[in-house]
Amino acid sequence: MSSFVIDLDAERREVRYPNGIPVKFGGEQFIFPAEVPAEALDPLLSDELDLVGFFGDLVTSSGGGTVSEITEMLFRRPRLPRQFYAAVKDVYRILLDEEQYADFLAKRxxxxxxxRLTTSLAKVYGVELGKLFTSDSSSGTASETSSPTSPDSTAVSTPAESGAAPESPDSSASGA
Structure with missing residues (x-):
């Protein structure tokens, strides 16, 4: 008997949404796939769009991405807004079949x-858009809660139980 470290056959979103994810819009129901197909990212990651390059420039900008810097970057890439909108539409074309996509567009x-739809689908799909553009080294842990960077520095001030007050012998002794 072998044991798998990664089991891609384990419970997937199809179990929760076996017939896809229903979305109501304009009085109609559209069915999105239970899992995002990898190819759905192709339009957003295309070399022509260079969205990764744009975000890279934004991250390394001197002002940290102020509105004026973003505007300046867009003026340097005047085709980016139209290309981005086309890429988003291509993503939806991939997620919906051609017939559903045509019906979706007909709802204008x-x-x-x-x-709203992208944000809602990201939540259902379990995708955090901000994490797509951060490096793996920016987080010390993959869990939902983080461990302290230095256990020694927080050992006295961190309460053992949730909701418990931190111990601080110096401050309680000085009040008497």
Whole structure:
């Protein structure tokens, strides 16, 4: 008997949404796949769009990505907004079949509709968009809660139980 370290056959989102993820929009129901196909990222990661390059420039900018810096970067890439919008539409074309996508477009989704739907789908899919553009070294742990960077520095001030007050012998002794 062998044991697997990574079991891709383990419970997947298809178990929770065996018929896909239903989305109501404009009085119709659209069915999105239970899992995001890897190819759905292709439009956003294309060399032509160079979204990764844009975010790289933003991260290394001197002002940390102020509105004026972002505007300046967009002026240096005047085709980026139109290319990004086309890429988003291509992602939705991949997620929905051609017929559903045509029906979806016929409902004339607004930019806020795309934002709300993308945000909602990201939550259902379990994708945190911000984590797609951060390096692995920025986080010391993959769990939902972080461990302290230096256990020695927090040993006295961190309570043992959730909700318990931290021990601070110096401050309690000085009040008497």
């Amino acid at each position: 989704p607004s930019i806020p509709d795309y934002v």
